[in-house]
Amino acid sequence: MTDGTLTDIDLDTLCLFLDFDGTLVDLAPTPDGIAVPAGLPSLLTRLHARLDGRLALISGREVAVLDGFIPGYPGDIHGAHGAEWRMGGTYTAHPMAEGSVVRAAQAQAQAAAGSLPGLTIETKRTGVVIHYRAVPAAEPHARAIAQMIVADAPGMELHPSKLAYEIRPDDVGKADAVARAMAGQSPGLVPLMIGDDLTDEAAMVRAMALGGAGVRVGPGESVARWRLDDPGAVLDLLTLWADRT
Structure with a gap:
């Protein structure tokens, strides 16, 4: 090129x-x-x-x-x-799309997000995203939630992005x-x-x-x-x- x-x-x-x-x-x-x-x-x-x-x-x-x-x-x-x-x-x-591991991760994210106003949960067929763009100071809290969820989600991993943490299949x-x-x-x-x-x-x-x-x-x-x-x-x-x- x-x-x-x-x-x-x-x-x-x-x-x-x-x-x-x-x-x-x-x-x-x-x-x-x-x-x-x-x-x-x-x-x-x-x-x-x-x-x-x-x-x-x-x-x-x-x-x-x-x-x-x-x-x-x-x-x-x-x-x-x-x-x-x-x-x-x-x-x-x-293959993990809409499976039990993904659904469990989404449920945990929705439940945990209620502990801090301003977090936005985005669900996908293959995972879940915790957005803290509206409350940047909440980054440590969002990260802790994501780490907790991924520890209980076999086959999935945590990925940081701009003011968000995403949990998705690890491959x-x-x-x-x-x-x-x-x-x-x-x-x-x-x-x-x-x-x-x-x-x-x-x-x-x-x-x-x-x-x-x-x-x-x-x-x-x-x-x-x-x-x-x-x-x-x-x-x-x-x-x-x-x-x-």
Whole structure:
């Protein structure tokens, strides 16, 4: 992949992977509080066409949730940090999805969160997230809750992210989603992962191992070759690529 600017990238060999929260949309105090730019669904559709389908979302959000935010998006989605995915129209979920271990972890999180106002519990088919974005000072409390839950959840592990702790299956991650997506691509194609969070860093490392690179959105230490300031800058870049002939 070129050592030049992002605008120099050869789109004809690019496989593009995009995070969602903090990358395509600004973060919000609660998971449901985000504002999706009006033109985002159509932009992603145009970009998907420009890349001949080599565009996928890799997000902590579930596939069904992303469908609601970006209706009509035709590309593949790897949701719940790779614990579920829809590729070529076929949906697959991790074996632990909606199982007894996941349900027990969710019940514990809901019960424990009541001890501190401001914590938000996000449940997924494959796990649970404890958000403390509305009360940053509650980080130690949120961490203690998450550690307590994961200690009693065989097959699951704890992952920190931006003002949140997520409990999910211990054999999934965004890096695996990149590998899964690239396994079906032709030789010579190059992966690029764009993300803003700690969970995206492993995906960037995997992209680098496959001959590609990463783009970090916002501040923070990163392995990424390039950096963009915020989701607005990401959308500007994607628009430039979608319109390139």
